[in-house]
Amino acid sequence: MLGFIMAALAAASSPAAEVQPVALPTPERRQELLFDAAxxxxxxxxxxxxxxxxxxNAMNARGFTPAILAAYNDQVAALDTLIAAGADACRPDRGQGNTALMGAAFKGAxxxxxxxxxxxxDVNARNKAGQTALMMAAMLGRAEQVRMLLAAGADAGLVDFxxxxxxxxxxxxxHQAVIDLLGETAR
Known part of the structure; x- marks a missing residue:
């Protein structure tokens, strides 16, 4: 089925001297396929x-964008492809306001x-609970993620709600290693 859809989409999107009618999935189904592909x-x-x-940049029924789905599932190439196609990789989800960066911190990606x-x-973007990607990485003991976020300008002094x-x-x-990374200034 996916092969047929791929062939149909390729045929429909490529210029041809003689265009043959091609049965495409409905717009709704194409959107669902994009979420799956991401x-x-x-x-x-x-x-x-x-x-x-x-x-x-659409959101699925759970409020996730294709970029969030790609990020949460550690699909860097898919994320690159989406960004190149105009996806807003920084857009928060509809439910909790979590960003793809927060998902990456949570997963340790x-x-x-x-x-x-x-x-x-935004390295300091907050969800609806006031949490940041740094807080999520810290909660799960993701030391490398904490280092990366701090180097990118994450504010260790921010407080959640x-x-x-x-x-x-x-x-x-x-998580002592993370506590040490965050230092005394981030009490």
Whole structure:
């Protein structure tokens, strides 16, 4: 089925001397296929689906963009392809306001985080609980992610809506290496 869809989209999007009618999936189905392609890293399908009318910045039923799905599933090449096609890699989800960078911090996806920082995503963006990517990385003991976020300008002194800094979150979880990275200034 996916092969048929790929062939149909390629035929529909390429200039040809003689265009043959091609049955394409509905616009709704093309959008769903884009979400699937982003999640699965199908860089062969992403440009075809976007040229076929799928929106690189749309949100699925759960409020996630294709970029968020690619980032959360550690699909760097898919994320690159989406960004090249005009996707806003920094747009937060509809539900909790989490960004792809927060998802990368949560998962410990260092290559994804590096790509999102290169795309200009706000390292200090906050979700609806006031949390940042640094706080998520600290909570899960992701020392390399913490280093990367700090180097990109993450503010270790920010507090969430419960009054906790990234260092405090790391301390509750017992992540000494992260506590050390965050230092005394981020109480």
């Amino acid at each position: 999640r699965e890293g199908r860089v062969d399908l992403i440009p075809l689906l976007i040229r076929g009318g799928a929106d690189a 260092d290559a994804v985080a590096a790509r999102l920082l290169k795309a200009g995503c 419960e009054g906790r800094t990234a260092r405090a979150v790391a301390a509750v979880q017992g």
